[in-house]
Amino acid sequence: MTVSRLKTIPGIGVDRMGDAADARHNRNILRLENLDTDLRPPAAALRATHAAIDDDDANSYLPFTGQTALREAVVARMQRTTGAVYDPAGECIVSAGGLAGIFNVLLSILEPGDEVVLTDPTYAGLINRVRLAAGVPVFARLVPGAEGWRLDLDSLAATVGPRTRAFLMMSPSMPGGFVANAGEWNAIADHCRRANAWLLYDAAMERILFDGRAVIHPAALPGMRERTITVGSVSKEYRMIGWRVGWIVGPESVMADVRLTSLSNVVCQVGIGMPGATAALTCADDGVAAAVAQWQARRDCLLEALRGLPVVSPHGGWSLLIDTEQLGLAPHEASRxxxxxxxxxxxxxxxxxPDAGRYLRFVFSNEPVARLADIRERVRRAWGV
Known part of the structure; x- marks a missing residue:
């Protein structure tokens, strides 16, 4: 019998699609189903990880909140991005990947029945973690347009009520690549302040921005340093998915509870992963700019190839959405x-x-332009369009 907390959690679908593709043992299949990347991590991170394997200090539970050098590197990055100073001892915790960090924060701030505002569409893993933490997800609509996604500010305002406890926002977002602009971030911040709510910011793709867009970090907005909890990781920007190293940065008033939750849940991070993560955050060239240029080229290749189809252009991130219902195809059938x-x-x-079910996702981070060159013909064979 399924326990009650799992009855509203359908999974994420990516695992089943990945298994179906793997079962075909066909290297010609374009792998656009999962957030992976073929681009290499920073060389300094690889060297530091190799060295960590032989370092006894890396083969330890301690310190439970993460290695000091990594926490110092994280808060230094936060200061560069936000202008705010954070204490690496009391306001930063290293997590076993970004999503573990988000779940630990949700467990630390939610009472059963508290509401968490997310965008629609958004990553199913975020929605599911809100439910696992006994929260209630409510959704602000993202509106697709010729130039990409925009946040419906009226829809955002309608989400706020007496049980609003947090806004869980990701920019760039999964799966559509929505990037909040200054006006949208200010609207979110205004609602946070009025509702006396937390802003839980998923910064996993913060610098994966296209067409010259600049990072806007919500903790830098007036009055938001004390309301914003930032969760980041090395998985996407630094191409270090398998290291499973993330971080949580927030005001001391909440981080003591997050620390207790972290100790009670995953306990600690991947010991041999942290030196490589520290190297990635502190090396002279982390390769992010070069990687973003390649990902943008792949996005542009897909947009050009799929011109005339109902594709929504992403402003950042690793994936884009196509509205297959406009083509008369349910997304699951289109996928098959x-x-x-x-x-x-x-x-x-x-x-x-709620409205995301009309879309199919194409991930462009793991296939080079040369492999994407015949995507239009593949789509034509499958859908006849």
């Missing part, structure tokens, strides 16, 4: 046809928000 006839693995967005 793509795999069977077009040799393309792509995930339907069921469970990624």
């Amino acid at each position: 046809l793509l795999l069977e006839k077009g040799e393309v693995a792509a995930t339907a967005m069921s469970g990624w928000g």
Whole structure:
């Protein structure tokens, strides 16, 4: 019998699509279903990780909140981004990946029934973690347009009520690549202040921005340093998915509770992963700019190839969405046809928000432009469009 907390959690779909693609043992399949990347981590991170394998200090539970050098590197990055000073001892905790950090924060701030505002569409893993933490997800609508996604400010205002406890925002967001502009961040911040709510900022893709966009960190907005809890990781920007190292940075008033939750949940981080993460955050060239240029080129390749189809342009991140219902295809059927006839693995967005179920996601971070060159013909074989 399924326990009650799991009855409203459908999963994320990516695992099933990945398994279906793997089962075909076909290297010609374009792997657009999962957030992976073929771009290498920073060389300094690789060297530091190799060295950590032989370092006895890295083979330890301690310190439970993460190695001091990494916490110092994280708060230094935060200061560069926000202008705010954070205490690495009392206001930063290293987590076993970003999502573990987000879950620990949610467990630390939510009472059962508290509401958390997210965007629609948004990553199903975020929605599911709100539910696992006994919270209630409510959704502000992202509006697709010719130039990309924009946040519906009226929809955002309608989400706020007496049980609003937090706004869980990601920019760039998964799965659509929405990037909040200054006006949207200010609107979110205004609602946070009025509702006396937390802003839980998922910064996993913060610098993966296209077309010259600049980072806007919400903790830098007036009065938001004490309301913002930032969760980041080395997985996306630094191309270090397998290291499973993330961080939580927030005001001391909440971080003592987050520390207790972290100790009670995952306990500690991957010991041999932290020196590499520290190297990535502190090296002279982390490779992020070069990687973003390649990811943007892949995005542009897809947008050009799929011109005329109902694709929403992402402003950042690793993926884009196509509204297959406009083509007369349910996303799950569109996904099945793509795999069977077009040799393309792509995930339907069921469970990624109330309106997200009409979309299919294409991830462009793991396939080079040369491999994407025939994507239009593959789509035509599958869908006849």
